[in-house]
Amino acid sequence: MKRKICFHxxxxxxxxxRTYRFFDINKDHHYxxxxxxSYLTRRLxxxxxxxxxxMLLDLIKKxxxxxxxxxxxxxxxxxxxxxxxxxxxxxxxxxxxxGCVEITGNTYTHSIASLYGKEPFMxxxxxxxxxxxxxxxxxxxxxxxxxxxxxxxxxxxLAEAGYxxxxxxxxxxILGWKSPGYLYCNPFQTDLKLLLRNYPLCDDISLRFSDxxxxxxxxxxxxxxxxxxxxxxxxxxxxxxxxxxxxGEYHVAESGIFDFFRALFERIIASPEYQLMLPNxxxxxxxxxxxxxxxxxISCSGEEKDTAEWxxxxxxxxxxxQLFKLWDLYKISENKEAKLNWLRLQAADxxxxxxxxxxxxxxxRRNFDVYPSPYQAFINYMxxxxxxxxxxxxxxxxxxx
Amino acid sequence: xxxxMFGWEFPPHIAGGLGTACYGLTKGLAKNFVxxxxxxxxxxxxxxxxxxxxxxxxDVEVDTRYAHLQSFSDRVSFMEVNSQxxxxxxxxxxxxxxxxxxxxxxxxxxxGEKRKYSFSGTYTHNLMxxxxxxxxxxxxxxxxxxxxxxxxxxxxxxxxxxxAKRVSGKPLVVHIHAxxxxxxGENNLNDIVYGIEREGMMAADRVCAxxxxxxxxxxxxxxxxxxxxxxxxxxxxxxxxxxxxQKAVKEKIVTFLGRVTYQKGPEYFVETAQKVLxxxxxxxxxxxxxxxxxxxxxxxxxxxxxxxxxxxxxxLKGDDIDTMFGMSDVYVMPSISEPFGISPLEAMRxxxxxxxxxxxxxxxxxxxxxKVDFWDVNAMADAIYGILHYPALAKMFASKGKxxxxxxxxxxxxxxxxxxxxxxxxxxxxxx
Numbered sequence: 001m002k003r004k005i006c007f008h009x010x011x012x013x014x015x016x017x018r019t020y021r022f023f024d025i026n027k028d029h030h031y032x033x034x035x036x037x038s039y040l041t042r043r044l045x046x047x048x049x050x051x052x053x054x055m056l057l058d059l060i061k062k063x064x065x066x067x068x069x070x071x072x073x074x075x076x077x078x079x080x081x082x083x084x085x086x087x088x089x090x091x092x093x094x095x096x097x098x099g100c101v102e103i104t105g106n107t108y109t110h111s112i113a114s115l116y117g118k119e120p121f122m123x124x125x126x127x128x129x130x131x132x133x134x135x136x137x138x139x140x141x142x143x144x145x146x147x148x149x150x151x152x153x154x155x156x157x158l159a160e161a162g163y164x165x166x167x168x169x170x171x172x173x174i175l176g177w178k179s180p181g182y183l184y185c186n187p188f189q190t191d192l193k194l195l196l197r198n199y200p201l202c203d204d205i206s207l208r209f210s211d212x213x214x215x216x217x218x219x220x221x222x223x224x225x226x227x228x229x230x231x232x233x234x235x236x237x238x239x240x241x242x243x244x245x246x247x248g249e250y251h252v253a254e255s256g257i258f259d260f261f262r263a264l265f266e267r268i269i270a271s272p273e274y275q276l277m278l279p280n281x282x283x284x285x286x287x288x289x290x291x292x293x294x295x296x297x298i299s300c301s302g303e304e305k306d307t308a309e310w311x312x313x314x315x316x317x318x319x320x321x322q323l324f325k326l327w328d329l330y331k332i333s334e335n336k337e338a339k340l341n342w343l344r345l346q347a348a349d350x351x352x353x354x355x356x357x358x359x360x361x362x363x364x365r366r367n368f369d370v371y372p373s374p375y376q377a378f379i380n381y382m383x384x385x386x387x388x389x390x391x392x393x394x395x396x397x398x399x400x401x
Numbered sequence: 402x403x404x405x406m407f408g409w410e411f412p413p414h415i416a417g418g419l420g421t422a423c424y425g426l427t428k429g430l431a432k433n434f435v436x437x438x439x440x441x442x443x444x445x446x447x448x449x450x451x452x453x454x455x456x457x458x459x460d461v462e463v464d465t466r467y468a469h470l471q472s473f474s475d476r477v478s479f480m481e482v483n484s485q486x487x488x489x490x491x492x493x494x495x496x497x498x499x500x501x502x503x504x505x506x507x508x509x510x511x512x513g514e515k516r517k518y519s520f521s522g523t524y525t526h527n528l529m530x531x532x533x534x535x536x537x538x539x540x541x542x543x544x545x546x547x548x549x550x551x552x553x554x555x556x557x558x559x560x561x562x563x564x565a566k567r568v569s570g571k572p573l574v575v576h577i578h579a580x581x582x583x584x585x586g587e588n589n590l591n592d593i594v595y596g597i598e599r600e601g602m603m604a605a606d607r608v609c610a611x612x613x614x615x616x617x618x619x620x621x622x623x624x625x626x627x628x629x630x631x632x633x634x635x636x637x638x639x640x641x642x643x644x645x646x647q648k649a650v651k652e653k654i655v656t657f658l659g660r661v662t663y664q665k666g667p668e669y670f671v672e673t674a675q676k677v678l679x680x681x682x683x684x685x686x687x688x689x690x691x692x693x694x695x696x697x698x699x700x701x702x703x704x705x706x707x708x709x710x711x712x713x714x715x716x717l718k719g720d721d722i723d724t725m726f727g728m729s730d731v732y733v734m735p736s737i738s739e740p741f742g743i744s745p746l747e748a749m750r751x752x753x754x755x756x757x758x759x760x761x762x763x764x765x766x767x768x769x770x771x772k773v774d775f776w777d778v779n780a781m782a783d784a785i786y787g788i789l790h791y792p793a794l795a796k797m798f799a800s801k802g803k804x805x806x807x808x809x810x811x812x813x814x815x816x817x818x819x820x821x822x823x824x825x826x827x828x829x830x831x832x833x
Contacts, residue, residue, distance in 0.1 A: 373771065375784070375794060378793075
């Protein structure tokens with residue numbers, strides 16, 4: 001039997017906040033940096049999404065349904081595309097129509113609500129389902145959470161919501177001696193299959209592709225096929241989940257990243273040992289399944305694969321608590337705009353910018369960070385959150401015509 | 402390894418951060434097994450000599466055969482000016498100090514503190530003459546003392562350093578705690594002081610700057626080759642003083658503490674206060690210090706109509722400073738140009754969160770501080786408001802900030818300085 005390779009790309013650009021001072025609170029309700037949002041969306045579209053989609057479409061035309069890739073596109077990204085670069089939506093539609101591309105469920109605003117509780121998380125999941133239905137006409141059965149965050153509990157919620165497969169991290173501290181190359185399931189909802197990411201292989205591309213000090217530099221498709229061949233032969237799955245921005249942004253076109261992916265897909269398709277697979281095929285395979293326990297949330301973050309990157313320090317904890325405290329207010333509020341903004345404030349990115357985990361080398365590590373320090377990120381966020389709260393509290397009468 | 406070190410002051414009688422830094426550095430060197438003979442113009446005998454041997458320049462008999470060295474000072478003998486004679490002090494401050502001196506106000510300080518000047522005798526009237534005499538003493542010491550390397554602190558001692566190098570042939574390290582650009586600003590430079598600074602840097606085998614900021618000034622404004630200039634950040638002496646958090650008013654307190662001079666940016670503190678008070682009147686702002694900008698500041702505060710929430714304490718010293726820290730919820734240092742700036746570290750040690758300007762050397766060594774451009778009063782106001790209103794931030798700064806400061810140790814700085822010495826000694830060895 002051929003070994004199955006599951007390629008999954010994540011897109012999760014948030015609505016970035018503008019510099020929002022405390023004296024704007026209760027005066028100005030526009031929180032987003034329109035220039036940054038438009039600029040980055042267009043830049044990423046031109047460097048990554050459009051050319052990479054064109055490449056995939058080309059491969060699909062050539063190889064038909066031997067090609068298979070899946071995507072998770074956060075609702076906030078879809079909204080950004082609609083606003084600033086609608087041609088990206090068209091190019092994804094073209095991919096979805098071929099039937100070789102699966103769109104998975106995820107959160108509406110790249111939210112970390114799953115770390116808080118079931119209700120706000122399910123709100124995110126359902127809003128995203130509506131959006132995917134509306135834009136792509138699909139109903140996902142696979143789920144890929146923000147930053148592939150997962151726990152037993154989150155798995156149960158998703159199973160109840162009708163999902164049959166979840167993509168998450170092959171975290172070593174959870175797996176122990178087990179390999180991420182097998183199919184696993186939730187211990188309480190055994191119908192919920194788990195496809196675990198082989199992160200060292202992902203890091204070879206996303207972190208090391210352009211690293212000239214890496215002993216494997218330059219990485220070629222042949223070399224990468226060699227890495228795949230070096231994995232234990234009896235494990236049936238190789239799951240590779242990457243930020244889509246890896247192609248063209250983290251590694252620019254000049255690095256040869258496009259040629260690498262094109263060649264890699266063609267090698268895999270031509271190989272007698274491997275085949276590409278969509279995540280929702282996993283639930284139909286008859287492979288044996290073993291349970292995986294994740295009592296605490298895991299994610300793709302760092303070496304620890306925990307959630308400290310978003311809720312690790314006091315600032316993040318405070319912001320997180322203050323944010324989700326507003327859930328009850330959200331439920332009763334009729335101020336649609338404020339409700340949407342509250343959802344957008346759940347984006348993992350806002351919390352990431354408050355992280356002090358990487359002191360003192362932080363500055364070089366963070367993508368798209370506009371804040372001079374985690375403290376200023378926190379202050380800015382709290383200023384916005386305070387205004388959103390005031391807006392949510394407003395009597396609905398003021399907002400109906 | 403033995404160092405002949407030239408300084409101008411040493412605790413307990415100090416005017417600025419220079420003496421404190423020399424004290425910390427020599428103690429740190431002793432821990433790294435480097436022996437230091439510290440020369441200063443007028444030792445009073447009560448200096449802490451546990452880690453260092455103090456040589457009182459006034460006690461050194463100068464061999465007249467070396468009077469030909471006078472030719473070196475002849476070139477500068479016309480430079481008898483009455484300004485900027487004290488490290489860290491600009492023209493206006495200086496006059497104020499002279500006035501204080503004349504009125505008999507003296508301050509004694511304890512080691513590890515930088516408070517105020519204690520003058521002795523004629524030294525204010527003819528500083529350039531003293532500098533030259535000091536250089537003659539240096540020549541004598543260079544001849545009679547045993548040492549491997551010479552280290553001179555700030556421009557007042559550079560002549561001594563240069564002469565000692567000429568007499569002994571030993572390598573010279575000069576240490577920049579502040580430049581004329583920091584003291585007087587670009588447009589008020591004193592050419593003579595600038596000249597002496599540059600001469601010292603040119604003659605030196607290595608130039609130590611107290612921050613990357615100062616290092617850049619040395620390279621760009623003094624034209625010193627970059628490879629010769631190294632950054633050597635300051636540290637702080639540990640203290641047993643415990644600051645008690647206690648205040649009499651219910652409002653939050655935001656504090657500026659320092660000389661009220663152009664360089665320290667007090668104007669920006671006032672504008673920031675106004676921004677914060679507009680939104681939140683549960684705050685009081687305190688400006689603690691004195692200086693030539695005082696009148697202007699008071700006028701501006703009145704003009705903005707915030708006098709009821711903006712307070713002046715005048716010059717603070719000793720325990721009053723600790724009391725002030727104990728009352729403060731935020732410490733602000735909006736300096737326009739600060740080679741290093743030790744006071745935020747003292748605030749952090751007292752568990753007070755700090756907002757500092759990016760234009761300060763100390764910002765290079767701190768993580769648990771909010772850094773803003775001195776001119777960006779919106780950002781400064783936002784930072785202050787954030788600390789006052791979002792308690793997680795103040796909590797984090799109070800605990801982590803103290804930890805961070807406690808880790809800035811002179812011993813580590815001295816260890817780095819030792820490698821610089823070794824580097825210089827090896828290098829000059831090759832040359833010979």
